[in-house]
Amino acid sequence: MVRLWLSGGWLAILVLAAIFAPWIAPHDPLAQDLFLERLPPVWIDGAEPGYYLGTDSLGRDVLSRMIYGARIALIVAVLAGGAAALIGSTLGLLAGFYGGWTDRIVGRIIDIWMSFPPVLFAILLVAVLGTGLHSVILAIAIIDWTRFARVIRAETMAQSRMDYVASAVVIGRSRLGTLAAEVLPNVLPTLLVLFSLEMGIAVIVEAILSFVNLSISSDDPTWGGMIAEGRTQIHFAPWVLVVPMVALFLTVLSFSQFGEGLKDRIDPVLR
Amino acid sequence: MQNAILRLLTTLVTLFGVAVVVFVVIRLAPGDPIAMMLPPGASEDDIARLRANYGLDRSVPAQFGIWLSGVVQGDFGTSISLRQDVGSLVLGRLPATLELAGLALILAILLGTTLAVIGTLRRQRMAESAVDLWNGMMLSIPDFLWGLIFIVLLGVVVPLFPISGRIDPSLNPDYATNFLLLESLVRLDFRVTADLLSHMFLPALALALPLSAVIAQVLKQSLKEVMHLDYVVLARAKGFTEITVLFREALRNAVLPTLTLVGVQFTFLIGGTVIVEKLFSYEGLGNLAIDAVINRDLPLIQGIVLLFAVLFIATNLIVDLTYAALNPRLRHG
Numbered sequence: 001m002v003r004l005w006l007s008g009g010w011l012a013i014l015v016l017a018a019i020f021a022p023w024i025a026p027h028d029p030l031a032q033d034l035f036l037e038r039l040p041p042v043w044i045d046g047a048e049p050g051y052y053l054g055t056d057s058l059g060r061d062v063l064s065r066m067i068y069g070a071r072i073a074l075i076v077a078v079l080a081g082g083a084a085a086l087i088g089s090t091l092g093l094l095a096g097f098y099g100g101w102t103d104r105i106v107g108r109i110i111d112i113w114m115s116f117p118p119v120l121f122a123i124l125l126v127a128v129l130g131t132g133l134h135s136v137i138l139a140i141a142i143i144d145w146t147r148f149a150r151v152i153r154a155e156t157m158a159q160s161r162m163d164y165v166a167s168a169v170v171i172g173r174s175r176l177g178t179l180a181a182e183v184l185p186n187v188l189p190t191l192l193v194l195f196s197l198e199m200g201i202a203v204i205v206e207a208i209l210s211f212v213n214l215s216i217s218s219d220d221p222t223w224g225g226m227i228a229e230g231r232t233q234i235h236f237a238p239w240v241l242v243v244p245m246v247a248l249f250l251t252v253l254s255f256s257q258f259g260e261g262l263k264d265r266i267d268p269v270l271r
Numbered sequence: 272m273q274n275a276i277l278r279l280l281t282t283l284v285t286l287f288g289v290a291v292v293v294f295v296v297i298r299l300a301p302g303d304p305i306a307m308m309l310p311p312g313a314s315e316d317d318i319a320r321l322r323a324n325y326g327l328d329r330s331v332p333a334q335f336g337i338w339l340s341g342v343v344q345g346d347f348g349t350s351i352s353l354r355q356d357v358g359s360l361v362l363g364r365l366p367a368t369l370e371l372a373g374l375a376l377i378l379a380i381l382l383g384t385t386l387a388v389i390g391t392l393r394r395q396r397m398a399e400s401a402v403d404l405w406n407g408m409m410l411s412i413p414d415f416l417w418g419l420i421f422i423v424l425l426g427v428v429v430p431l432f433p434i435s436g437r438i439d440p441s442l443n444p445d446y447a448t449n450f451l452l453l454e455s456l457v458r459l460d461f462r463v464t465a466d467l468l469s470h471m472f473l474p475a476l477a478l479a480l481p482l483s484a485v486i487a488q489v490l491k492q493s494l495k496e497v498m499h500l501d502y503v504v505l506a507r508a509k510g511f512t513e514i515t516v517l518f519r520e521a522l523r524n525a526v527l528p529t530l531t532l533v534g535v536q537f538t539f540l541i542g543g544t545v546i547v548e549k550l551f552s553y554e555g556l557g558n559l560a561i562d563a564v565i566n567r568d569l570p571l572i573q574g575i576v577l578l579f580a581v582l583f584i585a586t587n588l589i590v591d592l593t594y595a596a597l598n599p600r601l602r603h604g
Contacts, residue, residue, distance in 0.1 A: 117542020120560075120579060127564040127572065128296055200411070208415050208546050212561050227419065231550070234434070238427055245419045249412070256411035 004261035007254035014251060018071040025064035026050060029221040033059035038237040056226070056240045057233050065221035066247060072222050073251065076137055076206040077199035083141035084202075085195050088148025093187070095149070096156025097179050106149065113146045122205055126214045133216045136209050140202050147201075148194055155187045189266040193259045200255025207248055223248050278591075282584055289580040290342070294335050297569055325351065325570075338573070347577075348570035352563070357574040361556065365578065366449040367437055368548070368555035371478070372541050374452075374471050378479035379540075380533070383486025390487065391494045391521075392513055402487065409484030414543045418477035418550045425473060432473050435552035439466050474551040478543050482536050489532050493525040527598060534590030538583045 017024060027050075036059040039048045047054065053062040095106035122139050129135035159165065160183065168178045209215040210224030223244040230241025322328045326337055341348060347357035390402035426434035438444070438451065444463050446454045452471070455463040497503060498521055506516045545557035552558070556575060563571040 117539045117579075117583075119546055120542045120576075123545065123561065123564055124293075124296075124572075124576065127567070128299055204413050204415065211415075212546070212549055213565065231422070234422065234427055238423065241419070242423055245416070245423065249416055249420070252413070252416065253408075253411055260407070 001261070003257045004265065007257040007261065010250050010254045011258060014070050014074065017067050018074045021067045021071055025061075025067045026052070027061035027064040029060065029064040029068040030219060031060065035059065038233070038240075040237070041239050041243075044239075053243050054237070054239045056229055057237065062226070062240060062243050065226055066223070066243060068221040069223045069226060069244065070247070072133070072216070072220070073203045073206060076133070076140070077202045077255075080137040080140035080144075080202040080206075081195055081198040083137065084144040084198055085148050085191065087141060088145035089152045089187075089191055091145070092149040092152030093156050093179060093184065096153040097160055097175075097183060099157075103153070106153065110146045110149055110153075113143075114150075118143050118205075119208065122209065123212070123214065126209055131214050131216070136206055136215050139209075140205050144198060144201060147198060148191070151190060151194060152187055155190050156183055159183050159186050189262075193263045193266070196255055196259035196262060200252045200259075203248070203251050203255065278588070282588065285584060286577075286580060290339065290577060291335070293573055293576045293580075294338065295331065297572055298331050298334075325349070338570075342577075347574040350563075350568055350571040352566035352568040352571070357570050360559070360571065361574045361578055363449055364554065364556045364559050366451070367553065368541075368544050368557060370450060370452045370467075371471055371475055371548070371553065371555060372537075372544055374468075375475040375478035375482070375540055376533075376537060378475055379482035379486060382479060382483035383490060386483065386487035387490035387494060388517060388522075390491045391498065391517060394495070402491070406484045406487055409480050410488075412481070414477045414481055414540075415546050415550065417480050418474060418547050421473040421477055422550070433470050434473065437467065437470055437554045438463070439470075442466055470551075470553070474547045474553055477547055477550075478540050482533075482540055485536050486529060486533060490525060490529045493528045494521055497521045497525045527594070530594055530597070531590060534586055537590075538586050541579070541582055541586070 033055075036048060036051070036055050037057055039051050039055040039059075040046055041054040041062075042049075042052050044054075051061055051063070053066065055061055056065070091106050095103040121143050125139040125142060126135050129138060165178060165182055168182045169175070173181070206215060206222070207224035207227065210222040211228045213225075213228065215222060215224065226244040227241055227248075230237070230239075230244065233240050319328070326334055329337070338348060345358060347361070349355065350357050350360055353360060386402050386406065390399045393399055421432075422434045425431050433439075442463055444451060444455065444460065446458075448454055452464065452467045455461070455467060494517070498517075503516055503520055506520050507513075511519070544555060545560055547553070548555045548557035549561050556578065559571070560575045560579075562568075563575060
């Protein structure tokens with residue numbers, strides 16, 4: 001329960017920051033000022049008022065870049081996670097419900113897909129699709145649909161053997177109608193848990209790709225881009241790296257803990 | 272014997288499939304590598320000449336034919352951005368990545384086994400919940416973030432370890448191979464060994480932590496099952512201490528399910544080296560791979576991906592063979 005509140009709290013702060021970024025951010029995230037470069041955060045001597053988390057090597061405000069970076073992180077999390085969920089759960093539902101050759105084909109594709117390490121797969125895909133936010137989202141969806149398909153397939157299979165499915169067919173509901181109206185609502189809780197976990201993964205993948213400069217342009221504020229910049233300044237201005245690192249850490253941990261907490265609450269066996 | 276030959280054949284078919292897919296997919300990529308090589312103001316003639324030089328003026332199947340016949344003869348083409356032979360570039364970097372992945376695997380096994388043993392010996396007590404909590408954390412934080420955390424904590428706040436490179440440039444060992452760590456051990460050149468290990472420790476640990484959690488989880492689960500079996504109960508009844516029972520009787524039988532899983536997860540660890548090497552500026556394959564992608568260096572990307580595919584397939588093969596060797600039920604299969 002506690003972890004659901006803590007992780008949910010951090011995610012809520014993040015969502016609010018992303019939505020109201022233009023009103024909250026104290027500075028323009030792109031504005032450079034070489035007279036204000038590498039200012040430390042407020043709790044270290046030499047800080048400048050108004051720059052709460054300091055500035056980077058081009059004099060850009062770290063806090064403002066963090067807030068705008070949250071926008072990109074969350075857009076990728078929702079869109080990529082949503083697309084992966086849509087592809088994966090559709091295939092998982094069909095394979096689990098119809099069985100037979102549909103199941104064999106989907107199962108085989110999942111096996112092949114999952115034998116390739118995701119980070120390498122992502123970098124290769126982005127190399128092919130070209131850099132940019134849309135390729136990052138597409139790459140994550142193309143790679144991670146298997147996470148949904150595998151679990152939803154197993155869950156659907158278990159549900160399909162239940163009496164309520166048989167009764168729905170007996171009273172004359174069509175196969176597809178049964179799947180949509182009876183089975184789907186019962187796998188929805190699992191889908192939600194997976195979606196939460198997937199959003200955490202998407203945030204990390206976006207950060208990795210923008211860290212190696214394969215996401216959107218390096219001027220745009222992304223956490224991964226800030227980490228890359230901070231890595232080169234680590235001995236002069238460690239806060240440029242530490243601030244986005246902590247945000248990334250909390251966000252990834254929150255998504256996974258939120259998912260796990262949700263699982264405990266939803267699953268009556270565990271409660 | 273027949274099994275082994277069949278296995279080898281399917282492996283070759285898989286490799287060929289990987290080669291075709293990678294070749295075709297990479298040809299779909301937007302962006303012209305030739306345009307990136309030439310200075311602005313190069314004439315149409317220059318562009319055409321360079322294109323022909325790299326064989327890029329032929330059709331895709333013809334390019335694949337040329338590339339494949341080269342690969343069979345050990346010629347992987349020429350890197351466009353570095354203008355060097357792809358084969359020697361890639362093989363020159365491979366030892367660094369293998370040594371890093373190997374060290375990470377050793378760390379993961381040591382850590383994972385320790386956690387599993389603690390969790391099993393202290394079942395239903397505080398220690399077990401602590402192990403479970405720690406495991407959950409290890410699993411949800413990926414290697415990239417661990418790497419960053421170590422850079423900050425153990426590289427900058429408490430500067431115990433170097434955070435970039437493979438070796439101190441002033442040491443510059445004049446070795447015959449690029450397996451610097453192994454060769455320094457063979458030559459008893461421990462100053463070099465120590466320096467290499469201190470450079471490798473943080474990236475290897477970052478790679479090892481998520482894997483160690485997987486090992487701990489699975490090993491703990493199978494240890495738990497084994498600890499209730501009759502022969503363990505008998506050993507306990509004979510008066511052996513819990514630790515002796517665990518190490519002498521239970522562990523041997525609990526290792527098998529863990530082994531298969533470690534094999535699969537190890538391929539993920541090798542994949543993870545790509546980003547961790549970049550993070551620690553470690554001169555391995557992964558670092559080369561990222562530069563190749565950024566420079567759209569098609570021959571180099573192909574060579575690296577093919578080599579990674581070989582590594583994954585080899586890992587799975589080794590795991591299968593070890594499994595067969597350790598599991599007496601499969602010995603005459």
